[in-house]
Amino acid sequence: MNIGIVCYPTFGGSGVVATELGKALAEKGHRVHFITYSQPVRLSFVNENLFYHEVFVPSYPLFQFPPYELALASKMVDIVQNEKLDVLHVHYAIPHASAAYMAKQILRTKGINIPVITTLHGTDITLVGKDASFEPVVTFSINQSDAVTSVSADLKKETYEYFAVEKDIEVIPNFINLERFKKQPKEHFRAAIAPDGEKLLIHTSNFRSVKRVDDVVHIFDGVRKQMPAKLLLVGDGPDRPRIEKLCRELGLLSHDVRFLGKLEAVEEVLSVSDLFLMPSEKESFGLAALEAMSCEVPVISTNAGGIPELNVDGVTGFVSNVGDVEEMVKNALTVLDDANLPRFKAAARARAEEFAVDKIVPLYEACYQRAIEAVMAGV
Numbered sequence: 404m405n406i407g408i409v410c411y412p413t414f415g416g417s418g419v420v421a422t423e424l425g426k427a428l429a430e431k432g433h434r435v436h437f438i439t440y441s442q443p444v445r446l447s448f449v450n451e452n453l454f455y456h457e458v459f460v461p462s463y464p465l466f467q468f469p470p471y472e473l474a475l476a477s478k479m480v481d482i483v484q485n486e487k488l489d490v491l492h493v494h495y496a497i498p499h500a501s502a503a504y505m506a507k508q509i510l511r512t513k514g515i516n517i518p519v520i521t522t523l524h525g526t527d528i529t530l531v532g533k534d535a536s537f538e539p540v541v542t543f544s545i546n547q548s549d550a551v552t553s554v555s556a557d558l559k560k561e562t563y564e565y566f567a568v569e570k571d572i573e574v575i576p577n578f579i580n581l582e583r584f585k586k587q588p589k590e591h592f593r594a595a596i597a598p599d600g601e602k603l604l605i606h607t608s609n610f611r612s613v614k615r616v617d618d619v620v621h622i623f624d625g626v627r628k629q630m631p632a633k634l635l636l637v638g639d640g641p642d643r644p645r646i647e648k649l650c651r652e653l654g655l656l657s658h659d660v661r662f663l664g665k666l667e668a669v670e671e672v673l674s675v676s677d678l679f680l681m682p683s684e685k686e687s688f689g690l691a692a693l694e695a696m697s698c699e700v701p702v703i704s705t706n707a708g709g710i711p712e713l714n715v716d717g718v719t720g721f722v723s724n725v726g727d728v729e730e731m732v733k734n735a736l737t738v739l740d741d742a743n744l745p746r747f748k749a750a751a752r753a754r755a756e757e758f759a760v761d762k763i764v765p766l767y768e769a770c771y772q773r774a775i776e777a778v779m780a781g782v
């Protein structure tokens with residue numbers, strides 16, 4: 404197949420899923436065309452089947468807000484026509500689904516009927532999408548897609564709750580490359596940051612309020628009062644200055660809590676960690692937790708959104724109500740107990756294996772095939 408993938412190219416989960424999907428499809432022999440405003444961060448890989456088309460938005464004094472959606476739709480029209488795409492797969496509804504709708508209508512006038520697949524990732528529905536500023540356009544463009552997928556059953560349920568969506572939504576969960584995300588022998592690194600055998604807790608995110616990084620710090624503080632431990636914070640975002648201040652107020656020093664910033668090889672630090680913390684307020688799936696589990700790291704999380712579809716309570720870690728730091732500390736201590744930790748680590752990896760890339764990518768291929776056939780049959 405000749406597939407167009409439209410996504411955000413940054414560190415966000417939807418961009419990571421879209422890029423990894425494109426790479427996996429290219430390795431299976433499909434030709435994959437990425438259409439975005441800059442090179443996706445995980446696309447640092449050469450394959451004869453991968454192509455990248457940059458969306459350029461010209462500046463003009465009148466444009467206080469450069470019309471990215473129009474430039475994107477125009478680029479989609481160009482690439483579908485000239486690269487003879489069979490399907491357009493857009494990740495994150497805003498503004499990709501509405502831009503795809505516009506491109507589809509333009510292409511129709513040229514006698515081309517391209518199927519559009521929209522994948523809903525989370526905040527495009529649960530936070531931004533349901534805002535009145537966007538809701539009518541999001542509802543319309545989801546309904547106009549030829550196929551719609553969501554990354555968890557919970558996100559599917561929320562989509563039907565918040566929007567008048569009539570389309571069937573297929574759940575296709577996030578997936579993981581088990582070869583890349585596996586425990587690696589990085590003991591020298593562990594010895595350097597936890598020289599006295601301290602337990603290592605880790606959190607990775609974009610440091611936005613929805614991630615509740617304050618709770619990460621409070622959980623760590625509670626654990627540290629009961630057993631020697633260190634905290635690794637990976638990623639960056641608007642809440643970071645506040646979190647640094649909180650650490651200082653709690654008397655946590657830079658060797659207790661290490662801010663590692665944005666890391667490409669996150670699997671290397673996950674490999675030396677004992678426990679992953681995800682106290683999110685909302686989380687449609689929790690790709691970061693899946694990456695941790697694949698590296699044999701159990702998870703203490705909330706029960707928000709789709710997280711319980713991944714993190715099995717009492718087996719791969721524990722789930723608690725949003726904000727219940729006390730229970731999360733208690734559960735963390737249970738997991739970190741040497742009598743329990745090996746069992747939780749093994750269960751985390753076994754669960755991650757259920758989301759292996761070679762199990763999930765065929766679900767997208769089948770979805771594309773059905774959409775192509777339906778469009779050809781004029782359904």
Ligand code: GMT
Binds near residue numbers: 554685688
């Ligand atoms: O806010 C984020 O975490 C980024 C966001 C995105 O769309 O880039 O992530 C969402 O999509 C991921 C991939 O499908 C999911 O694993 C995340 O759970 C989801 N984040 C939220 O729902 C908050």
